[in-house]
Amino acid sequence: MSEPLLSVQGLEKHFPVTKGLFKRQVGAVRAVDGVSFDVFKGETIGLVGESGCGKTTTGRLITRLIEPTGGKVVFEGNDITHMSQSRIRPLRRDMQLIFQDPYSSLNPRHTVGAIVGAPFRIQGVKTEQGIKKEVQDILALVGLNPEHYNRYPHEFSGGQRQRIGIARTLALKPKLIIADEPVSALDVSIQAQVVNLLEDLQNELDLTYVVIAHDLSVVRHISDRVAVMYLGKIVELADRKSLYDAPMHPYTNALLSAVPIPDVKHRGDRERIRLQGDVPSPLNPPPACRFHTRCWKAQVVCKTEEPPLVELAPGHQVACHFPENADKISAPAAAKVARNVQDAQHPKGTIA
Ligand code: SF4
Numbered sequence: 001m002s003e004p005l006l007s008v009q010g011l012e013k014h015f016p017v018t019k020g021l022f023k024r025q026v027g028a029v030r031a032v033d034g035v036s037f038d039v040f041k042g043e044t045i046g047l048v049g050e051s052g053c054g055k056t057t058t059g060r061l062i063t064r065l066i067e068p069t070g071g072k073v074v075f076e077g078n079d080i081t082h083m084s085q086s087r088i089r090p091l092r093r094d095m096q097l098i099f100q101d102p103y104s105s106l107n108p109r110h111t112v113g114a115i116v117g118a119p120f121r122i123q124g125v126k127t128e129q130g131i132k133k134e135v136q137d138i139l140a141l142v143g144l145n146p147e148h149y150n151r152y153p154h155e156f157s158g159g160q161r162q163r164i165g166i167a168r169t170l171a172l173k174p175k176l177i178i179a180d181e182p183v184s185a186l187d188v189s190i191q192a193q194v195v196n197l198l199e200d201l202q203n204e205l206d207l208t209y210v211v212i213a214h215d216l217s218v219v220r221h222i223s224d225r226v227a228v229m230y231l232g233k234i235v236e237l238a239d240r241k242s243l244y245d246a247p248m249h250p251y252t253n254a255l256l257s258a259v260p261i262p263d264v265k266h267r268g269d270r271e272r273i274r275l276q277g278d279v280p281s282p283l284n285p286p287p288a289c290r291f292h293t294r295c296w297k298a299q300v301v302c303k304t305e306e307p308p309l310v311e312l313a314p315g316h317q318v319a320c321h322f323p324e325n326a327d328k329i330s331a332p333a334a335a336k337v338a339r340n341v342q343d344a345q346h347p348k349g350t351i352a
Contacts, residue, residue, distance in 0.1 A: 005039055009071055010070065011036070013069050029281075041206075050279055075095060095178070098177060098179040112149055116168050141167070142166050158186050162185075162194050163197065174207070178209075182211065224239065230290060242313065249319065289303070312337075
């Protein structure tokens with residue numbers, strides 16, 4: 001397989017929690033806690049999970065908007081984790097972020113021309129005349145009228161503003177785009193247009209995406225592979241079809257069971273799994289399997305041994321001692337899972 005365009009290795013972000021006048025550290029919010037995945041050229045990987053699972057922080061760490069506590073980010077073979085801002089600036093041309101909220105991410109005092117042209121000015125790569133021509137071409141590419149170059153954000157609808165945000169990220173022809181909840185602030189009727197636009201642009205410009213979203217329907221539509229995060233960790237990573245057709249982690253199964261299926265014929269006998277309780281605090285996450293406080297399959301081992309993220313079927317990684325859809329697990333891993341089940345039925349110290 002070719003080298004990944006982006007490789008995230010054991011990435012961590014722990015935000016210190018301080019107390020008192022002298023700001024003594026009394027703990028840490030483990031927002032991202034050992035996340036690893038590769039992204040290959042031309043693919044789209046979706047990062048999903050409930051609010052607070054660490055997906056947005058992961059996106060910000062990749063683009064170095066915030067500094068990691070540990071782990072590595074390798075982009076095109078270069079370790080950019082601790083690169084100085086002056087060295088990372090040229091790389092920012094290749095790696096751009098689409099923000100969630102098209103209302104707050106555009107400066108209301110700047111015209112569309114100033115907003116979309118800003119990356120050229122910051123990087124100093126074009127003359128003013130060249131910038132105007134380039135910006136108008138990009139506006140046309142994202143389906144906006146190039147004549148609106150001198151208009152202000154408030155003159156556009158939500159969908160059009162997100163197109164302006166996308167145009168800004170495309171200005172310097174990046175290789176990788178991190179899209180953080182790109183459609184969640186938009187009306188449902190507009191969401192499909194923006195998702196389709198992202199797909200068209202990917203085909204036209206050979207882009208690679210990391211799409212961060214809580215909406216599993218959007219991620220299903222746009223992603224080649226999907227990583228499910230829970231409390232700062234990836235619990236399942238697989239290609240879209242395997243993950244949606246046969247999820248192996250109980251948390252993924254619960255998330256998918258909550259996705260509405262409009263066509264009654266396709267609902268089958270699928271039952272909604274209602275998770276008990278809230279997501280625990282990342283300040284004090286449960287030991288071992290972090291999902292054990294809400295998991296209906298939890299056994300003693302889940303509370304004492306952290307399940308590693310391992311490949312249970314080709315390309316399908318799962319962190320669970322007792323995965324679902326066991327018939328899809330390949331032979332060596334199936335034997336290990338069977339042993340876990342047997343041990344759970346006859347815990348050590350009991351007589352079989
Ligand atoms: Fe549930 Fe145990 Fe699997 Fe965690 S390891 S998801 S608690 S079955």
